[in-house]
Amino acid sequence: MTESAAAPHGVHLTPCDIAPYRAGNTGVDYVTTFDSGEPGAHLMINALTHGNEVCGAHALRFLFERDVRPTRGKLTLGFANVAAYETFDASHPYLSRFVEEDFNRLWDEETLDVGRESVELARAREIRPVIDTVDRLLDIHSVDLPQAPMLLAGVRAEGRALAAALGAPRHVVIDAGHAAGKRLRDYVRFDDPSTGRASCLVECGYHFHEAAARVAIETSLRFLRCHDAVDPAFLAEHLGETDDGEQLFIEVSGPVTVETDDFAFARAFEGFEVVPREGALIGADGGKDIRTPYPDCVMVMPAREPAKGKTAVRLGRIV
Ligand SMILES: [Zn+2]
Incomplete structure (x- = not known):
């Protein structure tokens, strides 16, 4: 089997139309910020860090279509690697992860500041000024094979606390990231324990299962709930009561x-x-x-x- 092989577990979830969200209101394509006008944290839900991890796009579309608005602070909804997403081909669905390089290995300051050029670096540099104003980040991903959803909380206590506040998925992985380069969730902005800022990455299960979209939507709603960021009626309608089991933290x-x-x-x-x-x-x-x-x-x-x-x-x- 090669990288280009068709997905062995089938393709049941495919991209949705995100063109309506292109213009946004931040000056950066596919990035929209809603400002409540009230004090509070700046939350961001980010999708498509990897272009073939389409569940996040479904989750953001769900929120947009239901007119989600923060009642305190700000809420930003962003689609990151749209260039890769646009290359999606269901017969080779793994190939649209990125165009030139992994968007999620570029988030150390030196890489962002100087040097190389690539489609992904250009996009990271475009989004970075927005990220530099975010206090709490949820980054939505999915994985290559059918497996249980999980949170990747990083090594900081703040990330672990955010994972616990989300309450699900059950598995929380505490890891330092990759030698090949920093992930968005590990970006310096979210790596200073004195600030109260935090980030969490959710892996919603297999990329191309419809269940991944449901996990992405539920985790997004939990993210809004644990920050008390939206009208409780919105959560009651779309998330409802949740029965949270015990989480398992794995270092x-x-x-x-x-x-x-x-x-x-x-x-x-x-x-x-x-x-x-x-x-x-x-x-x-x-x-x-x-x-x-x-x-x-x-x-x-x-x-x-x-x-x-x-x-x-x-x-x-x-x-
Ligand atoms: Zn990913």
């Missing part, structure tokens, strides 16, 4: 990076399996066994196509 200890072209998992992992035994075989890489480094090891985001130099899976502990 990632590190990635398993693929070293050879001959990598295979010992069995199929769908994500969030807990391997009870330390030293249990989970895969092999060029003939070298890969074993769990500690008991009750959680398998986080196993890769669709483990490839040399990339992360095959992250390992974590329940905290």
Whole structure:
């Protein structure tokens, strides 16, 4: 199977029309800010950091169509990598993740300030002045394979607290991000514990399942609710009562990076399996066994196509 292969689990959720939201009101295409005129935090719900993660576009359309408005502070709704989204092709749906490079690896200041040019860097530089005014960010994503939704809370207590305030999804992953570059959620704006600013990334499940759109909508509404940012009647109508179960916080200890072209998992992992035994075989890489480094090891985001130099899976502990 290659990167360009058709989606093995089908394509049941496809892009929706976001052209009505192009003009916006911020001077930046596809970014709209509603200002209540009252004091309060500036919230942002961001979609399409990855162009093929279409559930976020559905969630923002849901909010726009229902005339969401903040009752305090500001609310910004933004579609990030629209250029990639516009290339979506259901026969090669994984290819529209980005045009030239991953928009979600560009958010260290040096990369943004100087140097290279790309479609994604140009868009990041365009959106950055808006991001620089945001206090609380929800960034909506989805994943390559059918697996349970999760929040990625970063390593700061503020991100963890935001995840807890959201109340769902059940799985919350505490991780430091990627060596390949900073994610939007890790941008300096959200990385200073003295400010009360925070960000959370939600992975809404498999990119092309309709359920991902439902998770994206629900998480967006929870985000508005936990900041008391909209009329309770709006939440009562669209979110209703929620029955929040206990969340499971998983601290990632590190990635398993693929070293050879001959990598295979010992069995199929769908994500969030807990391997009870330390030293249990989970895969092999060029003939070298890969074993769990500690008991009750959680398998986080196993890769669709483990490839040399990339992360095959992250390992974590329940905290
Ligand atoms: Zn993503």
